Amino acid sequence: MWRDKKSKKIVYLQNVEFCLIDKxxxxxxxxxxxxFYNCESWLYGKEMTLDELKRIAEWVEDE
Known part of the structure; x- marks a missing residue:
């Protein structure tokens, strides 16, 4: 899982899409x-690429 490098809190991925639905x-x-990548230590979700995420977060294996 991705964790914020500073706070060590989990980073979540949020997909947002707007759809037109018929009757x-x-x-x-x-x-x-x-x-959008969201973390409790950030003020709000951030739209970013994977390279940008790698600068502020790190991948750690589950225990």
Whole structure:
């Protein structure tokens, strides 16, 4: 899992997408898909690339 280098708290990935849904509940179109990385030690989620994430977080194996 990814952990913030300073606080050692877990970094979560949040996918955000906006969809147009018809009357029968089927998705017609996906407008936008964003990826935000969230951590308790950050003030808000950040949209960033994997390279940017590697600068502020590190991958650690589960115990």
């Amino acid at each position: 029968s509940g089927n998705i017609e179109k996906v407008f936008r898909k964003d990826k």
